[in-house]
Amino acid sequence: MIQQALIRKQRIILSLLFTLIFVTIVIGTGLGHSSLSYDRLIPTLLGQGTFKEEFVLFSVRLPRIIITLLAGMALALSGAILQGITRNDLADPGIIGINNGAGVAVALFFLYFPIEAGSFIYLLPLVAFIGGLLTVCLIYLFSYHKKQGLQPVRLVLIGIGFSFALAGVMIVLISSAEREKVDFIAKWLAGSIWGTDWPFIWALLPWLVLLIPFTLYKAHRINLLGLSEPVAIGVGVSLERERIVLLFTAVALAASAVSVTGGIAFVGLMAPHMAKALVGPRNQLFIPIAILIGGFLLLLADTVGRNLVDPDGIPAGIMVALIGGPYFMYLLLKK
Template sequence: MIHPILLKKQRTIILLLVLFIIITMFVNLGLGYSSLSYDRLLPTLFGQGTFKEEFILFSIRLPRMIVVLLAGMALALSGAILQGITRNDLADPGIIGINAGAGIGVACFYLFFPIQSGYFVYLLPIIAFGSALLTSFAIYAFSYSRTDGFQPIRLVLTGVGFSLALSGVMILLFSSFDPFQVDFIARWLAGNIWGDDWPFIWALLPWLVVLIPFTLYKASRLNILNLGDSVAIGVGIAIQKERIVLLLAAVALAASAVSVTGGIAFIGLMAPHIAKALVGPRHQLFIPIAILLGGFLLLLADVIGRNIIEPEGIPTGIMVALIGAPYFMYLLMKKA
């Protein structure tokens, strides 16, 4: 039974986050290299704008913002799941190597199997998912001991090691191909949002539509897993089965997001932490807040990064890292 005061607080925070997202999107619609006056936004949205206004709004600004928002939501939910199944507050798809696993798959697919761009959009999340899945299972296997069982701390250390190793493989790939060919991958690794058109929204949206309700359905299981293996076994939960199913969901969310936005870390670390600080550690309460918070944080980072230096701006992944790295250090010192 969740206390009514906590439920009221959760709903208030959700409404505030929705309001912040709408305000950020509205401000972002009028910013950029090709300006669009704010008094023309609503008429243009309802089909009363000029060709230039409609092109800027519907072909450039709006799809990019929706992609960024959805990707931030997916990364935040992935981080919340990983922190739940590992009982480790430092778990994040970017930090523990899942993003790097997706990246190596995307790089190999792009460099060795060039196909038509129309199919590339929809195949990319699947390729990223398969590659990230193999990486995550390898990390999980190295983190498991027959005598001591699953080791949450070892998972983070193993994930960091895998991430570094895969980064080395990526450098080898870079040195083996023409610079023009690897330019896309280099920009992808920096978190430069490249999937900024409507097809990328349809490639990303189905994963969220399926996995958000699934995770909320599994919230009570995540609460029990957080209490420790002995408690979970005592109430009759098949620990390994639940962890693997939830790990698949976390990998799918992270891979679908980074396949479109590029290598972005720390969103999955920060959003769940802030959400827990606001409403407590129960997954039913903090997961909806973490999802909206992840979308808002990535959207805000993209707005700042895109407009701080014109015309190219700073890649969103770098902007997130500038905020997330100090936060990660803070958590490390807090844990010490």
């Protein structure tokens, strides 16, 4: 039974996060090379803006903002699931190699399977999912011990190894690709938000619409998986089946996000930790907060990064890494 005080606290925090996200969106729409004055924002939204104002808002700013927000939410939820099923606070789709596995698949698809642009956009999340799934299967295989089961620390260490190895594969792909395709892969590696059109939103949105409710439905199971294995088995949890289903969910979320944003790490690490610090470790309480924190973190990183340096700004992945790297080291030393 969840205490009413905690539920009220969760609702207050969710309201504050929605407010922060809204304020960041409003600020982000008015910043950039093509300015859009804030007093013209509502008229433009209502269809009363000039051609330039409507183009800047609907074709440049809003698609990028929505993509960034959705991707941050997906990465945060993926990290929360991974930390729950591995019982390891250092688990993150970027750190343990899932993002890089998805990236290698996207790069191979981009380089060697040229198809029409319209189909390419909608196939990207599926291709990234296949790459991430193959990667996580290998990581799981190497981390699993017949007598001891899944070893969380071993999973993180092996995942880090896979992450570096797959980054090396990306470098090899760059060295053998054409110049214009190299630019795409380099931007992906830096975590540059490259999918900034409405079709990318429609390609990403269905994954979140399906998997966020599914994860919330499974929140109680994730709580049980966080206990010791004998206790979880004792209350009737099918450990391996639940882990595999939730692992597939985490991979799908991370892969769909990085397929349109590039290689972004640490969002899935930081957001669940911040949420747990606010309302405790129960998944029903902290997962909705972690989702909003993840969206806010990536949205803030992209908004700040793209306005710091002219002309292209700093990729969101680098901005997040500037915060996430030291945070990861802090957790590593603490744990």
